[in-house]
Amino acid sequence: MSASKKLGSVARDWRERDVKVVLSALVIAVATVAIIALFANQLQRTLVTSASSFLAADRQLEAEHGKPIPQAWRDEAESRGLRTARMVEFSTMLSHGEQFQLVSIKAVSDAYPLRGQVEFQSALEGEREILEHGPRQGEVWLNPRLMRLLELDVGDTVEVGTLTLRISGVLVREPDGGFNLAGLAPRVMMHADDVAATDVIQEGSRVEYISLFAGEEEALENFYRWLKPRLEPSHEWESIRDGEALSESLQRAERFLLLGGSIAVLLAAVAVAVASRQYAVGQRDTVALLKTLGLSSTRIGRMYLWRLSIWGLVGMAGGLLVALPVFAFLNSLVAEVLEREVPFSVEVGALAPALATAIISLFAFAYPPIRRLRHVPAMRVLRSQPGEADSRAWTDIVIAVVAIFGLVWLYAREVVLVVALIGGLAALLATLALIGWLMVIALRRVSGGGNAWRLALVGLYRHRRASLSQIAVFAMTLMLASTLILVRSSLLADWQAQLPEQTPNHFLINIAPKTVDEVEGFWEQRGQSLDALYPMVRGRLTEINGKPVRQVVSKDDSVNALNRELNLTWMEALPQDNRIVEGKWFEEDQTEGVSVEAELAAELGLEVGDRLGFTIGSETITEPVTSIRTVQWESMKPNFYMAFPPGGALEGLPATWITSFYLPEDRKSALNDFTRQFPTVSVLEVDHIIERIQEIVRQVTQAIEAILALILAASLVVMAAVVSATLKDRQREGALLRTLGGRRSLLVRSTMLEFGVAGVLAGLLGVAAAEAAVWALQYRMFGGEFRWHWEVVLPIPLISGVILALLGRWQLRPVLSVSPMLLLRRLE
Amino acid sequence: MTDPASGPENVSEPILKVSNLTQRVNLGNDTLTILQGVSLEIKRGESVAIVGRSGSGKTTLLGLLAGLDTPSDGEVMLEGNPVSRLSEDERAALRARRVGFVFQSFQLLPSLTALENVMLPLELGDYPDAGRRAKELLERVGLGDRLRHTPRQLSGGEQQRVAIARAFASEPVILFADEPTGNLDNQTGQEIQDLLMALNQEQGTTLVMVTHDETLAARCERRLTLESGRLGKEQEAAA
Structure with missing residues (x-):
């Protein structure tokens, strides 16, 4: 085996600690981004599906001019793998013997509803049943109030136009009940194929023909592209996102998922960056050795590229191996919350950002320092001259910034989001540079001593380079996590405010001016x-x-x-x-x-x-x-x-x-009296829509909490990874301090204080940067108003101080338990 | 010298007394004996070389003498303190006040400058004016112009000088050196020897060192030979 192959061997690398850190970071990066991307993707589909029941489909095509929608269009849709159904809606008189009533008819084909369910009772006082179809030909279902109004029962017959239909059940709720203040006659549902036989529909009648479509998002989009040139102005293509009541909530939820994903990408990039940078800097001696062995710069460069590629692949494979079971587990949780089957499907496209993040951050952070090393004479690699160390690091920074910016852009494609996050990070780093400078000035005069505080401050000053870069990473991590926490809280608060308890859930429409007082009196009597x-x-x-x-x-x-x-x-x-x-x-x-x-x-x-x-x-x-x-x-x-x-x-x-x-569920019977007393007033019941929206908001809330938990876990891992990057140096220092006679308790206290101070500092910076990012996001993306979040601003720096102090204590563990002699030898 | 017990008038009193020192390590089912019944005495101000082949237990012995590790059996008395029976923190306190170290691989902290490395033990001991003292010591070892350099920017010999400055910083009564010239070329090793001996003389420190270097061993007053964990016959070296 040639020297370069031997030195480049992956098996040998695996034993190096730095390599393990890089690989763990890669695995964590790929796993976090993949889990969140897959989960977000899945949630979005689940949410849209559950919201789609408002349309009884994924898309509706409405024709308002009274002409049916061509069958050929539905055939085309079916040939593209979509499911279709059709509906006809019109108002007409329904009669039973001598009684007439204006009703709003919805005639549906066999496939209706494509999404959602129909609630039905086989008798007026019967049990509610959930059905996935409408009435059969020759049958009709009536709204319960209409049945009471006309004193009808299941089994009776009614006439619609010239057609006699048998009442086979009570229509309690249709999935696409909608929220339309116009045309509010009681609902009657019949079969679409019976419409012609009623003779109600003449040329020029006010009829709405509606086609329903459901299927894969991509097929729907493709079909719409085909359909669009054929549409007339009176045609209206509707998706759930156009629905006013829900669309905002859904859009915000989707944006939150996007934000969560972008933050995961950034966190992952930070983790890989820290680890690979650490590795690259640690490769000086190997590069020098290779040079003394006579390897050319090109071969050294190639060798490292090959190595990085292999790790990239190993890291990605490992990340996916972790991500898929976790995703499957989350999926089963979602299914449990929604109380229905959620298909386990892995969208390959959703994995792309994860893999790109890992590879790009690996190469962007690990390769530039190595590439620079290979041009440096071996002697200079081994022993650096004062002052020359990082003169060319700025090119690395440019490469890194471009890489990170590109990654988030690739993932989110939302200018505001990218600018807010990157801007927040930049502001953070600038402030940190200032703090670093102040720290040099303020702490230079502090000298150590048996006092833990002074030792801690001296430690901060002595390790200022490492401390500042660690604080930077912690602050960035905290900023990303707190951004998500802040957006989550305001999102939830907005939703809560949007539909609070006792949101009005019934509308009274068409109240004649002279009956206004009577109507008010009616409800006042009943305590509403x-x-x-x-x-x-x-x-x-x-x-x-x-x-x-x-x-x-x-x-x-x-x-x-x-x-x-x-x-x-x-x-x-x-x-x-x-x-x-x-x-x-x-x-x-x-x-x-x-x-x-x-x-x-x-x-x-x-x-x-x-x-x-x-x-x-x-x-x-x-x-x-x-x-x-x-x-x-x-x-x-x-x-x-x-x-x-x-x-x-x-x-x-x-x-x-x-x-x-607002009318509570148990008072709904009062509506019967009301309709009897005020037959001309239309009652619009939106209680089920509100319940649905509240249910969806609950689902989204749970999803958001899950994503937040994932991100927080990832942040902790990143922080631990960063601390472990300097583990060896810290342990050597600890061992040496003990050899030189430092007491254990002093060591523990000064280390915890040093890390704690760094943690509080990072927390303050992170929270401030998060507030800045949230201000931008809130303003531009989530359409709310900005306010300070003291409940987050205050505890986060404290929590971060405590976490870091504990991490500092944790890394000191071997220093305290092993004899310093042994530790020094082990670390040599 | 601040310690009244030290000084030429007490030369005959042993500063270090070791009796029946044994160190065993468990390797799975086997027990490996590294040191076996080592007994010795070292007088105040003496310089002692511990020699022997690789693996004969020299460094282990040094670690036990300095209280960096605890023996399986036997006892080490340093200035009348039973080192092996003290708690870890008591041993640390003892090290901080009375003991200095020089290592083969220097053991400087890479992130600190030469000055900061020398200041470390002073700060632990709550020494007033640690910076000035460290600077003086670095000047004494010939590195007055390299105060702000980090170990990476220093040669091996220079790094060992920093380590020696650090070892003498807290004015120890006894200095332990583990192959102090082991990583250096002859010329540099010679310079380090000179420095070590000179400082030893100036400060009246007791010097115990492990070495392979014959010339260094020859410059010590006593020479102890370790063979497979046992102390061989003692030779009086240079007069």
Whole structure:
């Protein structure tokens, strides 16, 4: 075997401590990033699936112009491996003998629902059943209130148009019940193939045809690409992310997962960087030896590249071996929490960041110092001249920064996130440089002594290079972990605030002005107070600054709000959760102007001062925009795109009133009395939607806690790895100090103090940098407001001080238990 | 000298008294005896060389004499203190006040400068003005211009000088040296010998060293030979 092969042999390397540290760091890096990426990926799919039941599918295609969606489109989707179903929705009269009732019919094909379940009772007082299909042909299911209203029972027949259908069950809940304030007649579900026989649908009837699609995300995307050029303006392609109530929560959860993943990437990079850097610097003697043996620089370079590659592969394989069982375990936990099967599938794409992180950080941090060494004469490698040591290290730093930046970018592809994290880290390092400088000035004068404090400070000063780089790594680790903790807390708080206990879960719509008092009285008698009542006038936005809307807004930006009638209202005070972003809210006695919701204003390019024309029935009113305000769509309260001042033009138009209130599950029977007493008032029950959202939020919360736990564990491992990088030096020092007569207790106390001080310092820095990063993230990504988090800012430096003090104590262990003689020999 | 017990008038009193010292280590089922019934006395101010082949137990003996390790059997009395019966911390306190060390592989801390390395024992002993004392010592060993250099930037001989400066820093009454010239070339080894002997004379320290170096052994007053863990016949070396 040639000398270079022998020196380069992996088996021999394995016995080196530095190599073991590098390999462990690689394994940890690959495992952490892979676990989080896989887990995040899985969670996202699980969440979207569980949210998808709101659509009863992954995607819906709606046609609002009364023409059916071509069968060929569904065939195309099926040929791409998607499942499809179709629905027809329309309002019509349902009759039973002499009784008539306006109902809202949903006619579904056999495959309905593609996602989610139908809740059903086979008798009015029967048990709830969970079904994954709708009624068969010739059958119909009715909403229980409708059955009571018409005094029907299962087995009776009803007429829809010219078709007689037999009631085969009670429809308790449909998965895609939705949250639409328009068209609120009681729900009836029948089979789609029966629709033609009813003769209800004529040319020009108001019918909505809907196709449902479900399947792999990629197939859905591909199908949409095929479909898009074929769509007409009245077609609407909807995914769960478009649903107002849930989309925000889901998006934030996804972003949190992304943030968690990016932080894992950074932590992993730090771990590998520290270990491989340590290794590279420790290779001086070997490089010198190889040179004295006459090896050329090129061969030395090649040898190290080969070695690093082998470790890279071993580390990646090891990391995956650790990651997969852990992921499988987490998966089973998720399944337990969700109380349903979660398929174990490993997305190969999700592993890429893990492998890239390991390899890139390995080479970016280990190779440059070695590469520089191979150009240095052997003698200079063996004995460095004062001052020359790190003059060229800045190229290493550039390479490292580019590598880390690239990695996070590769992973997250979210500018704000990358800039916030990297910016936070940069600020941290700059502050640290300042602290280092101050430390040199302040501690230079401290001299040691039998006092543990003074010895600790002297230790910090003496090891300032190592101390500062350790503090840097700890601070970065703590910053990343605290960023995640902070974002998590504010995310959870936001969600909690969004849907607190007793969120209104029922809407009363269509209350005639003269029955408002009676309705309020009805609920007051039953101990339920109503939220604010809002008048509601339905109208379309037809003109902007005198020009028809259709001209102003090009067809391509299909603005949802323009396709249907808007709910216009007038109100005196700005609702609590709305916020003015431009202009001013109505003054007292002001009767002109309109306040527009911010997103719609942005889509239409509206500014304060623009004049908007609304068509309401046969009337037209024109008002200037006086303010633009944000609305909490996910608040489950009546929200309005357009708000007018009281006493204005709108108030003269025929209006109905809307309100919401909280009705507990056990009081729901009161709704029956209510519908009997106020048959014209529509009741919208959103309690199940709210329950669902709360359930999803709970799931996401648990997922976030799991990711946080993983990251915290990884941080601890990184900190331990960093401490162990200087283990040998520290132990030698300990042994020597004991040989020179240092008492055990003094050694223990000064070491713990030294590490503790470093820990507190790192904690303070880390938390401050985390607050800076969170400020940026919170502002740009999670759309909340920033505040100081004292409950995190205060304990983290203390905890980090304690952890580091314990780590310092731990590394001292052999120094205390073995005779110093033995230890010195062992460490030679 | 601060210690009234030291000095030429007490030369005849033994500073180190060893009786029946035995050291065994367990290797699985086997017990290996490294030292077997070693007894000796060393007088204050004496210089003693312990010689013998590799593996004869020299370094182990040195470690036991210095209280760095505890024997399986027998006793070491250092200035009347039963070293082998003291607790680890009591031994450490004894080392801090009375004992100095020089090692074959120097044992300097790589992250510290020469000055800081010499200051270590002074700081442990709560010496006032450790920096000035360390600087004086480094000047004494000829490294006054290398105070801020780290061990990496020093040659082997220079590193050993730093180690010697450190060993004398706390003004020990007894200095243990483990092959102090073992890692050095002849010329440098010679210089280190001279330095060690000169400082020994100046400070009146007792010197116990393990060495392979015949010339160094020859410069000591006594010469003890170890053979397979037993003390051979003693020779009086240089007068």
